[in-house]
Amino acid sequence: MSTQNRPLSPHLQVYRPQWTSALSIFHRGTGIVLALGTLLLVYWLAAAAAGPEAFAGAQSFVGSPIGVILLFGWSAALFYHLCNGIRHLVWDAGYGFELSVAYRSALAVLIATAVLTVLAWIVGIALL
Numbered sequence: 001m002s003t004q005n006r007p008l009s010p011h012l013q014v015y016r017p018q019w020t021s022a023l024s025i026f027h028r029g030t031g032i033v034l035a036l037g038t039l040l041l042v043y044w045l046a047a048a049a050a051g052p053e054a055f056a057g058a059q060s061f062v063g064s065p066i067g068v069i070l071l072f073g074w075s076a077a078l079f080y081h082l083c084n085g086i087r088h089l090v091w092d093a094g095y096g097f098e099l100s101v102a103y104r105s106a107l108a109v110l111i112a113t114a115v116l117t118v119l120a121w122i123v124g125i126a127l128l
Helices: 008-014 017-048 052-062 066-092 099-127
Strands: none
Touching: 008 017, 008 052, 017 052, 017 066, 017 099
16 A cells, blocks of 8 residues: 555544643643653752752752743643643543533633742742
8 A cells, every 4th residue: 555545644634723632732741841840859959958059059040040930930830730630630520521611611720820820929939
């Protein structure tokens, strides 16, 4: 059979991205971001255990503009993953599958992510 006559997956030609699929992909992506961000946490903790000089170096990186951006992204990924995970638990219980409800819960996840991330940073900065 030649490659010209081979059938193609129909979803590749007719698939239209939707909120639910986009948020599902984003959920997986934030899981990866959380795993990578945990490496930064491990580095920070290992530096704290290694002594004052190592910890000062880790603190200077985490406090740098790139470190703050990484921490902000990690916290946003954490809150998104948490909120969307709760949404998935509701689905596992058999609720929220209607399209209108699924779209409203997607919007709620995005809003809750933004609010929780900003609140966490406001509280964190206020405690410094």
